[in-house]
Amino acid sequence: MKKKLFTVLIFVKISTRRFFRDRLALFFTIIFPLIFLFVFGGIFGKNSTLSFKVGILNHSDSAYSKQYVEELKKSSMFKVDSEVVDDTTAQEKMSRGEIDATIVLPADFGVVKNGQYPSGQAEVHYTQNNEQAGQTLVQVMSAQFQEINKKFVHADTPFTVEAKPIHTQGLSRFDYTFAGLLGFSIIGLGIFGPVNVFPELKKQGILRRLHTTPLRVWQYFSSTAISQAIVGLLTMAIMFVVAIAIFHLHVIGSWLALAAFLAFSIITILGIGLAIGGWAKNERQAAPLANIIVFPMLFLSGTFFPRYVMPEWLQKVSAWLPLTPVIDGIRMIATEGKTLLEIGPQIGLLTLWFVIIYVIAFRVFRWE
């Protein structure tokens, strides 16, 4: 047995070394998911707080109106587009969707009437396709004005509503996206890796040559799995560093639990790649089968968009896909701080898939 494990160890060592010499593999495993991280991080990263892109047209000379505009510019809720200077530019930008709405302050805005306090009515202009943002903006501004009104006019407000966030660690859209991206990276590494490599190894007779040695399939599989897990954990470490440094990802769970869960996930998903690549005689068999299996998982397991946006029946079905417990588990450990015990259902489902996948992979493996 010791000898058999020695075989695995040497194979792990050399194939891991070999991986880092393969620029193409490095690109697809490490750089490619990072590019996705930047793209999706750019889209969803800052969305954790509500914000509006607006243009401001101030037609008033009053001191108050100028002060109000300055306040808006400072507010994190508003991104003021300074290129909007008149109705024409505002119209253009709105129709192109570059800004959500235009806030128009009429000439009498902020003028002190009755010698007591400033008053006025701001207008929010928006196009039809931006109706939702426009109306939300109106509500947000009315709420702000009410606060301001209180300072000038004391009025009793019998009914009020106050927002009280309960979860201090609420999940942002990016938390979902990031877990999904790790899932995507695991798929790339675990499925597309072997699916591309194995048919080539068979075509050149490299596996056949190994088959004349006493090397066992389990030794070959486990050395591939360990090597891929090492490479995968390294890739994901890089992704975590980038996500934390640039996109302010908050990881509150145990890193050790996370690493263990990721390694198990990589090895399980890799089994799918080993099964397809090990079965296929050539690329023409491997590629279509890999696509049939991968695409449903990519879209239904929460890789690119969270599963909660799906219709309920689809959520129920997609919950059973092998990648779903992977993505859910990563998110639950990393951003919800759950322990391995608490994600028992995810680990259980993943273990079930591990057994099914590897039974198939061993059965269908061919050396040539």
Place this chain on the structure above:
Amino acid sequence: MAKNDPKTDDVILRVRDLKKKYGEKWAVKGISFDVHRGEVFGILGPNGAGKTTTLEMIETLREIDGGTAVLDGVDVAKHPWDIRYLIGVQPQSPSFQDKTKLTELLQMFAAAYGTRAHAHKLLEEVNLLDKAGSYVESLSGGQKQRFSIAAALVHNPKVFFLDEPTTGLDPQARRNLWELVEQVRDKGVTVIITTHYMDEAEVLCDRVAVMDKGKIIALDTPKNLVKNLLDKGFKKQQKVEQANLEDVFIELTGKALRD
């Protein structure tokens, strides 16, 4: 005759009525031969004669559909995993995973047998020491063949199989490979080689079996095969008293082209 003791038995490979079927067609139709310890044994034949299939059955790569092959006292069909430790295999066109140094590949092959490789010593024996740190894809065809021999010998096998080792090599590379095969034999390793080059068989082989259509149709030393042909009254058209093994081969298997 008493049961043979594998340790003292002069016969290292005993093949009896070996058969292989592909679909409905018998590719090997019950062949029998013995290979002696320490000899270079050649299997000759046109393409499709069943040479490679025969080799692959003994190498445990293909299932045996009938008959037996016993190598160094071990039944191939019954103990395929034991056989693998006894044999070294050089396939028809050797190739190795890319971006891996020669020394690393030798380590991997040795590891497959659960041992460590004397990588530099092996490379020196096949004249590739200066390439130790190179990747296999930078080797020429002849160098690849030589490296493949080193890879097949990492575990000191008793029998070394070469399947058409010189196909596609230039004359220099061929001669170099012949020398290497002789070196291997001189170390006491039994060599079994398939080829369709008669000059190769004449130079290298102590005995040859000629196969055609899944059967062995002649088995003897190259010299005796030629002598038998001459005794039958065979005469070459131009040279009066000479014939070489190529003549034997063509006489036995016919002149028609095979695919």
